[in-house]
Amino acid sequence: MKEGKWDRKKYMGMELNGKTLGVLGLGRIGREVATRMQAFGMKTIGYDPIITPETSAAFGVEQLPLEEIWPRCDFITVHTPLLASTMGLLNDSTFAKCRRGVQVVNCARGGIVDEGALLRALRSGQCGGAALDVFTQEPPKDRDLVNHPNVICCPHLGASTQEAQSRCGKEIAMQIVDMATGKGLAGTVNGQALSKAFAPQTKPWIALARALGSVLRTAGKQAQGSVQVCTQGTPLREAGSYLTPAVAAGMLAGGAQKDVTLVNALLLAQEAGLKVTTTHGDVAPEPDGSAGLLQVSLQGSPHRVVGTVQGSTPVLREINGATFKQPAPLTGPVLIYRAKACDPSTLPALTGLLGKVGVQLQSYHSSSTVGGEQWSVVGLSAPLSDLSELKPRVAEVFQLHL
Numbered sequence: 001m002k003e004g005k006w007d008r009k010k011y012m013g014m015e016l017n018g019k020t021l022g023v024l025g026l027g028r029i030g031r032e033v034a035t036r037m038q039a040f041g042m043k044t045i046g047y048d049p050i051i052t053p054e055t056s057a058a059f060g061v062e063q064l065p066l067e068e069i070w071p072r073c074d075f076i077t078v079h080t081p082l083l084a085s086t087m088g089l090l091n092d093s094t095f096a097k098c099r100r101g102v103q104v105v106n107c108a109r110g111g112i113v114d115e116g117a118l119l120r121a122l123r124s125g126q127c128g129g130a131a132l133d134v135f136t137q138e139p140p141k142d143r144d145l146v147n148h149p150n151v152i153c154c155p156h157l158g159a160s161t162q163e164a165q166s167r168c169g170k171e172i173a174m175q176i177v178d179m180a181t182g183k184g185l186a187g188t189v190n191g192q193a194l195s196k197a198f199a200p201q202t203k204p205w206i207a208l209a210r211a212l213g214s215v216l217r218t219a220g221k222q223a224q225g226s227v228q229v230c231t232q233g234t235p236l237r238e239a240g241s242y243l244t245p246a247v248a249a250g251m252l253a254g255g256a257q258k259d260v261t262l263v264n265a266l267l268l269a270q271e272a273g274l275k276v277t278t279t280h281g282d283v284a285p286e287p288d289g290s291a292g293l294l295q296v297s298l299q300g301s302p303h304r305v306v307g308t309v310q311g312s313t314p315v316l317r318e319i320n321g322a323t324f325k326q327p328a329p330l331t332g333p334v335l336i337y338r339a340k341a342c343d344p345s346t347l348p349a350l351t352g353l354l355g356k357v358g359v360q361l362q363s364y365h366s367s368s369t370v371g372g373e374q375w376s377v378v379g380l381s382a383p384l385s386d387l388s389e390l391k392p393r394v395a396e397v398f399q400l401h402l
């Protein structure tokens with residue numbers, strides 16, 4: 001009419017009253033759709049693998065096996081997630097079982113109704129019309145469905161109301177508050193590590209995992225290959241889910257990839273050619289069974305680091321088979337070197353260098369002797385800008401800011 005037209009004959013509708021609607025997926029939205037359509041006088045039947053027939057009967061939906069649903073429906077609407085089991089729920093074979101002229105609604109996820117099959121059914125008249133809010137590719141490049149005269153569609157607007165967006169905003173804000181107060185996260189699909197990362201008791205373990213990853217990368221001089229993360233002790237039984245991404249983040253830190261987080265670390269590690277696997281052993285490493293141990297090793301090399309948490313401090317217990325009787329804190333600027341055991345000149349040379357550049361030695365820990373050599377971990381007040389004076393005196397030296 002805005003174009004000045006008055007096409008009364010062109011538009012002929014169909015009553016919903018007395019028609020049968022098949023609702024596939026009877027969760028939050030499916031059941032709301034069913035009760036609203038009952039108000040138009042529709043008979044509602046449906047299917048959902050986890051909702052009992054008694055529950056769906058309470059909101060007026062008779063549940064039937066899919067095979068019995070197809071031939072009964074005038075309209076079918078899908079309200080499931082997109083899963084392997086729902087991909088192409090409506091396909092060439094199921095369209096063929098439907099009443100001729102069946103009308104289909106997909107406001108859930110593109111692909112639940114197979115787009116190729118839908119187009120074929122529309123062209124043959126087996127499908128009388130479709131309403132689509134979602135597409136396998138958004139926006140869809142292939143416009144055949146959008147352009148079909150019996151299709152009406154919207155650009156994924158199902159949640160586009162002021163009220164829904166405001167609820168989403170509030171929900172997200174509440175989730176951030178929950179995460180920050182250590183209550184865990186609901187509904188995360190890729191942030192398993194995050195829900196634990198903010199709990200006070202897990203924070204030092206995550207710091208340890210990152211630190212061990214950094215030590216291993218620097219000592220092993222590579223961020224590629226297979227890394228084995230092993231948690232030991234009952235308290236760490238479920239910890240692999242967040243410690244493994246933290247180890248990967250430590251391995252990747254300082255490398256080519258920017259913005260490595262606990263959410264994307266495993267994916268970025270995979271892209272960088274780093275395979276990170278996790279195992280767990282329940283054997284408690286401490287007599288009281290309270291602490292756990294985290295062991296990270298680079299397969300096919302002698303590089304292996306083992307750490308734990310003392311109080312709330314991540315500490316190094318072992319590096320490449322050399323153990324620290326007094327575990328070495330892995331916080332702040334840390335200098336790590338391997339040198340001949342009992343060489344009396346190394347430590348004075350180091351303290352002399354520190355004095356010269358005005359950096360304080362805050363802690364010093366040395367390991368057991370392996371093959372005539374010892375590892376030393378030195379806590380510093382600030383990182384050293386130049387290690388060249390130390391290099392001739394030691395077998396290897398590196399620095400980390402943890």
Ligand SMILES: NC(=O)C1=CN([C@@H]2O[C@H](COP(=O)(O)OP(=O)(O)OC[C@H]3O[C@@H](n4cnc5c(N)ncnc54)[C@H](O)[C@@H]3O)[C@@H](O)[C@H]2O)C=CC1
Pocket residue numbers: 024025026027028029030047048049050051079080081082083085086107108109133134156157158159160
């Ligand atoms: N177009 C849009 O903007 C919007 C789309 N959605 C989508 O709508 C869909 C439904 O959302 P909700 O009702 O909130 O989800 P929900 O999780 O409450 O319900 C989904 C239901 O589908 C059922 N289901 C799973 N596999 C099935 C199968 N093979 N056959 C039949 N039922 C199956 C589940 O048991 C569950 O009861 C989701 O895909 C969601 O992403 C949701 C909001 C807005």
Ligand SMILES: O=C(O)C(=O)COP(=O)(O)O
Pocket residue numbers: 156158159160
């Ligand atoms: O909530 C949903 O499942 C939706 O599909 C809404 O999509 P949107 O968050 O508006 O991009």
